Amino acid sequence: MENDITISVKGLTKRFGNFxxxxxxxxxxxxxxxxxxxxxxxxxxxxxxxxxxxxxxxTSGSGTVAGYDITRQxxxxxxxxxxxxxxxxxxxxxTVKENLTLFSTIYGMTSNAIKAKTENVFRILGMENxxxxxxxxxxxxxxxxLAFSAATMHNxxxxxxxxxxxxxxxxxRRKFWEMIYRASSEGMTIFVTTHYLDEAEYCNRISIMVDxxxxxxxxxERLKEKYGVKTMDEAFRIVARDARRGE
Amino acid sequence: xMNIRTLGILLRKEILLMxxxxxxxxxxxxxxxxxxxxxxxxxxxxxxxxxxxxxDNDRTELSRRIASDMSASEALSVKAIGFSYEDALSLVENxxxxxxxxxxxxxxxxxxxxxEVPRLEVDANGVNATxxxxxxxxxxxxxxxxxxxxxxxxxxxEIDAYGGSVVNLFNPTLDFRNYMIPALMxxxxxxxxGFLPALNLVSEKETGTIEAMNVSPVGKFTFVLxxxxxxxxxxxxxxxxGMLIGWLVYGLVPAGxxxxxxxxxxxxxxxxxxxxxxxxxxxxxxxxxxxVMFAFIMVFQLMGGLFTPVSSMPxxxxxxxYAIPPRYFIEIMRSVYLKGATxxxxxxxxxxxxxxxxxLCGVAAKTYRKRS
Amino acid sequence: xxxFVSMIRKETLHLLRDFRTITVxxxxxxxxxxxxxxxxxxxxxxxxxxxxxxxxTDDTRQLLEKFRVNSYFTFKGTVPFNEVEPLLRAGKADxxxxxxxxxxxxxxxxxxxxxxxxxAQTSTAYIEGVLRGDSEMPxxxxxxxNPQLKSAYNFVPGIMGMIFILIxxxMTSVSIVSEKETGSMDLLLVSPVRxxxxxxxxxxxxxxxxxxxxxxxxxxxxxxxxxPFSSSVFNVIWVTILYILLxxxxxxxxxxxxxxxxxxxxxxxxxxxxxxxxxxxxxxxIDNMPVVLQWFSGVIPARWYISAMRTxxxxxxxxxxxxxxxxxxxxxxxxxxMLAIGKFNAKH
Numbered sequence: 001m002e003n004d005i006t007i008s009v010k011g012l013t014k015r016f017g018n019f020x021x022x023x024x025x026x027x028x029x030x031x032x033x034x035x036x037x038x039x040x041x042x043x044x045x046x047x048x049x050x051x052x053x054x055x056x057x058x059t060s061g062s063g064t065v066a067g068y069d070i071t072r073q074x075x076x077x078x079x080x081x082x083x084x085x086x087x088x089x090x091x092x093x094x095t096v097k098e099n100l101t102l103f104s105t106i107y108g109m110t111s112n113a114i115k116a117k118t119e120n121v122f123r124i125l126g127m128e129n130x131x132x133x134x135x136x137x138x139x140x141x142x143x144x145x146l147a148f149s150a151a152t153m154h155n156x157x158x159x160x161x162x163x164x165x166x167x168x169x170x171x172x173r174r175k176f177w178e179m180i181y182r183a184s185s186e187g188m189t190i191f192v193t194t195h196y197l198d199e200a201e202y203c204n205r206i207s208i209m210v211d212x213x214x215x216x217x218x219x220x221e222r223l224k225e226k227y228g229v230k231t232m233d234e235a236f237r238i239v240a241r242d243a244r245r246g247e
Numbered sequence: 248x249m250n251i252r253t254l255g256i257l258l259r260k261e262i263l264l265m266x267x268x269x270x271x272x273x274x275x276x277x278x279x280x281x282x283x284x285x286x287x288x289x290x291x292x293x294x295x296x297x298x299x300x301x302x303d304n305d306r307t308e309l310s311r312r313i314a315s316d317m318s319a320s321e322a323l324s325v326k327a328i329g330f331s332y333e334d335a336l337s338l339v340e341n342x343x344x345x346x347x348x349x350x351x352x353x354x355x356x357x358x359x360x361x362x363e364v365p366r367l368e369v370d371a372n373g374v375n376a377t378x379x380x381x382x383x384x385x386x387x388x389x390x391x392x393x394x395x396x397x398x399x400x401x402x403x404x405e406i407d408a409y410g411g412s413v414v415n416l417f418n419p420t421l422d423f424r425n426y427m428i429p430a431l432m433x434x435x436x437x438x439x440x441g442f443l444p445a446l447n448l449v450s451e452k453e454t455g456t457i458e459a460m461n462v463s464p465v466g467k468f469t470f471v472l473x474x475x476x477x478x479x480x481x482x483x484x485x486x487x488x489g490m491l492i493g494w495l496v497y498g499l500v501p502a503g504x505x506x507x508x509x510x511x512x513x514x515x516x517x518x519x520x521x522x523x524x525x526x527x528x529x530x531x532x533x534x535x536x537x538x539v540m541f542a543f544i545m546v547f548q549l550m551g552g553l554f555t556p557v558s559s560m561p562x563x564x565x566x567x568x569y570a571i572p573p574r575y576f577i578e579i580m581r582s583v584y585l586k587g588a589t590x591x592x593x594x595x596x597x598x599x600x601x602x603x604x605x606x607l608c609g610v611a612a613k614t615y616r617k618r619s
Numbered sequence: 620x621x622x623f624v625s626m627i628r629k630e631t632l633h634l635l636r637d638f639r640t641i642t643v644x645x646x647x648x649x650x651x652x653x654x655x656x657x658x659x660x661x662x663x664x665x666x667x668x669x670x671x672x673x674x675x676t677d678d679t680r681q682l683l684e685k686f687r688v689n690s691y692f693t694f695k696g697t698v699p700f701n702e703v704e705p706l707l708r709a710g711k712a713d714x715x716x717x718x719x720x721x722x723x724x725x726x727x728x729x730x731x732x733x734x735x736x737x738x739a740q741t742s743t744a745y746i747e748g749v750l751r752g753d754s755e756m757p758x759x760x761x762x763x764x765n766p767q768l769k770s771a772y773n774f775v776p777g778i779m780g781m782i783f784i785l786i787x788x789x790m791t792s793v794s795i796v797s798e799k800e801t802g803s804m805d806l807l808l809v810s811p812v813r814x815x816x817x818x819x820x821x822x823x824x825x826x827x828x829x830x831x832x833x834x835x836x837x838x839x840x841x842x843x844x845x846x847p848f849s850s851s852v853f854n855v856i857w858v859t860i861l862y863i864l865l866x867x868x869x870x871x872x873x874x875x876x877x878x879x880x881x882x883x884x885x886x887x888x889x890x891x892x893x894x895x896x897x898x899x900x901x902x903x904x905i906d907n908m909p910v911v912l913q914w915f916s917g918v919i920p921a922r923w924y925i926s927a928m929r930t931x932x933x934x935x936x937x938x939x940x941x942x943x944x945x946x947x948x949x950x951x952x953x954x955x956x957m958l959a960i961g962k963f964n965a966k967h
Contacts, residue, residue, distance in 0.1 A: 053462050056619050074618060079464040089459030093267045094260065105256040106463045134267075160462075270885055281893075288912060289903045296906055340936055381737075388744070413743050415733035416707055423736045446881060453800075453880075530639070533880045534793045538643045541785075545647070549654045554902070556738055558665055582710060585734040592709040 006031045006158055006189045007052065009063035009070075014047050014056065021047040023212035024061065029191060029205075031157075034184050036203030037193040038236065042245045044212040045193040046086075046162055052191070053160055054078055066157040079107070082151035082188075086163035090147055092136035096127065099135055100150055107154035114153075121149045141172035145179060152183050159183060161192040165199065177202050200232045208239045215239045253465055257473035261447075265477060271443065275481060279488040282435050284496065287424050290431075290554060295321070297382030298344035300335035301328045305354040309397055313350060313367075316393045322385045339372050345382045346371045348390065358394075359401065417502075417585045428499055429580035430553050432489035433573055436512065437547055439485055440478045440519035445536045448474060448527035461617045471612040475520045482516025483509060502587030508580065510590070514600040515576040521607030528614040547573045572603040622812055626820030633794075634824045640790075644828065648782050648836060652844075655774035663691070663741040669712045670697045673719035682718065685749050692745070707732045714742050772844040775836055776928030777901030779859065780921035783829050783866045784895050789887040791825050791870030796883040799874075818963060822867050829863045840932070851935045858931060858945060862924040865952035869920075872959035895921040923947045 007029035014022040022044045029035045037045045050056040052065050054074030063070045066080040083089075090099045097118060104114045122128045125145055130138055135146070144164060152159055161180070165173045177199070184190050192203070200206050200220055207217040216223060216239045220232055227235045265271050299317055303310045318325040326344045329335060338344040349368040357365040367390050371383035418425050451457040460470055486508065493499045501508060523540060530536035548554075550564070551573035557565055568574045575596040582588035590597055635641065668686055672679050686694045695712055703715040707730070717728040729746050733739040795818075798804040807817050837855070840846040869891065877883050895901065898912060899921035905913055916922045927944035930936050938945070 055461055083462040085458055087455035089456055091456055093264050102256055102260050106253055106465050288909050289897050412728050414730040416730055418733040421733055421736045426735050535640050537884055538640050542643050542647050581734055586708045588708050
């Protein structure tokens with residue numbers, strides 16, 4: 001059972017001056033799970049995720065990702081994860097193919113593997129005709145799929161997605177989630193932050209963050225059951241009732 | 248920590264981005280043209296057309312001769328010869344004259360009596376420092392030449408007691424442009440290799456792409472190197488364009504070895520791009536990084552000995568120039584270009600540039616943070 | 620009106636939060652003043668001389684002694700003739716004096732490093748002077764308005780001409796464009812606040828910052844730098860305000876023409892800053908330039924401002940001496956302002 005845990009966090013805290021962005025959170029994520037981090041803007045989701053990815057030092061608390069310590073072994077962690085942020089982290093002036101080659105080389109893939117994998121990605125996404133187009137010229141929905149592919153090319157153990165579907169229509173969002181499911185079925189653990197409540201339903205388990213703390217953590221079904229409601233929307237409203245931060 | 252393959256792909260990315268940027272390739276070509284073709288016309292300390300107002304209180308043959316010699320001089324143009332200082336001063340106030348030459352009453356009489364030498368007075372308009380300073384010198388020199396000749400004629404002897412000659416080594420035609428052009432290539436590298444890397448890195452911060460790099464296993468030295476190395480290439484390109492213009496437009500070719508110029512250019516590009524990256528690391532906005540860089544560049548240009556010689560500065564300011572990297576590069580460029588100096592002649596300068604390059608690139612790598 | 624005030628407050632806070640930029644903007648004029656006051660000098664005061672003496676006699680010893688004691692020279696000793704060129708090449712000496720006898724007559728040759736023509740000519744003149752035995756120059760040179768040429772206040776007009784372009788044109792255009800980039804400008808524009816109010820709200824803090832710098836520079840000039848105080852200070856102030864308004868309009872105009880920060884920087888840097896530094900007469904005299912560049916300098920606002928400031932502030936002459944400059948500046952300010960407001964309104 002122990003070996004099944006990919007992410008484990010205890011008492012993780014981040015303070016900026018006297019503002020506590022993330023306040024003493026603890027949780028565990030199992031291998032292959034799709035774990036949702038739900039919360040309003042400013043609830044501390046992104047800050048928590050940045051600490052797990054080794055982009056930010058925790059003020060206190062400890063944790064491991066893919067077996068590495070988040071405080072001391074951040075660079076090791078970076079070899080074993082993929083990351084996609086709400087702002088597109090692809091280079092707009094580079095072509096689709098150049099971007100994929102860039103990121104997969106950085107993650108240490110061999111030239112042959114890169115070649116095979118990019119062909120595969122283009123085929124699955126149906127992007128063969130766009131591979132030489134600069135990223136800035138392709139539609140937003142495609143950019144997101146591409147960013148996700150770039151983050152998962154090297155088969156990372158964990159993929160961190162920071163509000164990956166911001167600003168796209170529900171149909172595109174659905175398609176995007178299909179990609180997430182496919183990655184999960186290949187054994188990758190997915191850690192995703194979102195403030196779309198319908199997306200929460202797609203996760204195996206979700207944690208609801210309010211004002212830097214985790215106020216609820218369970219599968220969507222159990223949460224709805226616990227609060228005696230039919231939708232995640234209602235459940236979230238009950239949990240986040242006394243939020244001070246946010247919009 | 249260093250991974251050659253990663254470095255290779257990052258360099259490829261930088262160069263592709265540079266090539267596709269709408270401005271950068273144009274700047275690399277246009278900047279040298281602008282600086283090398285326009286600046287030599289502007290940076291011209293050979294002052295011409297210095298307006299002179301003469302106040303002649305002596306009114307003798309000698310005083311008239313001083314005046315006519317000045318009008319004959321190429322650099323000076325006599326605007327008025329009068330008898331009142333007020334009239335002359337108002338010419339200066341109106342901007343019509345730059346200096347006033349006052350020949351005191353009984354000047355030639357006192358001069359022929361001997362004893363205490365009477366003084367001629369040259370008042371320069373100090374408002375325009377360069378023109379006033381140099382113009383007044385010209386006027387003084389012209390007057391001295393006239394006096395020398397005149398005294399010689401009076402005494403019937405040659406004033407120059409010694410037979411003498413002057414050899415102008417390294418720049419026999421005394422062309423000021425030959426002195427400026429090698430230094431202007433330094434200006435080019437200061438501007439291009441200073442601003443561009445800073446702009447590049449802060450833009451990555453603002454667009455957020457740097458996040459994707461920080462969350463990847465790219466080592467920070469590899470990443471910083473990928474930001475610095477392209478500017479070696481840019482530095483070499485810029486200096487090549489500069490040397491070509493120097494040769495084709497001004498007919499100036501280095502007297503020394505071209506390799507020693509390229510060596511210094513590469514070292515100095517590293518100094519500037521290291522500084523640029525270090526500034527960008529500690530800036531959060533484009534504006535901030537540009538303003539800090541601008542402050543550095545102004546100090547570099549004024550203190551590097553570019554327009555005015557370091558040896559003319561006061562002692563403390565000369566001490567400060569040891570900490571100004573372009574000082575060494577300017578010395579190298581001028582010495583190699585005009586004097587044909589070698590790396591052995593200039594090893595101190597090369598050593599200083601290397602030390603600055605290592606130091607600043609080290610600071611750039613050290614201050615680059617993958618985590619906050 | 621209260622919307623306007625709160626806009627200004629927001630913008631001022633935004634400006635003050637960028638502590639580093641503010642520091643650079645406030646410190647830079649002072650540092651430039653110091654550097655211009657000291658670094659820009661073509662005075663030759665330390666010529667490193669070596670001598671080549673064929674045959675030592677009382678005459679040659681006497682001559683060399685004169686170089687040893689003269690404060691303009693550093694006498695580096697006597698060397699053999701074949702070492703002269705390497706010494707000059709390595710920059711260890713600036714000039715060499717070769718003394719030899721032609722029969723009984725002592726002849727000299729001055730070999731000078733002529734790479735810097737100005738220094739070379741002056742050094743030669745100095746050496747010839749010593750050889751002639753001049754104890755003092757028969758001509759004295761004074762500087763009007765500026766007793767020691769080093770008086771740094773001469774550079775105050777040039778520095779102000781540059782710094783106001785930096786703040787009002789560059790900073791303003793980049794900060795407006797950065798709001799366009801992040802989209803917060805759209806947010807403001809869809810709000811009930813009128814576009815004109817938004818723009819003036821953005822401009823006022825930069826105007827105030829410029830006024831603070833004006834006050835600092837004036838205080839410094841009239842106290843530390845010892846510029847004599849007179850009523851011309853009022854003329855200095857209102858002409859400067861005219862120039863600041865012109866520079867702000869330029870900044871606004873640039874911000875309507877481009878839509879990203881890098882472009883705003885390049886446009887204001889290449890089209891405004893470079894010409895100000897090179898062609899405004901701030902460092903290099905305008906009438907030394909080729910005629911075409913002199914004409915071109917006519918379209919650079921800083922040229923007219925600096926010229927007016929030199930007359931009003933340094934020479935302390937009445938306004939009637941700078942009517943041309945003021946007319947040109949006012950005309951430019953009006954034209955650019957109309958153009959900028961027109962462009963802005965056309966867009967929003």
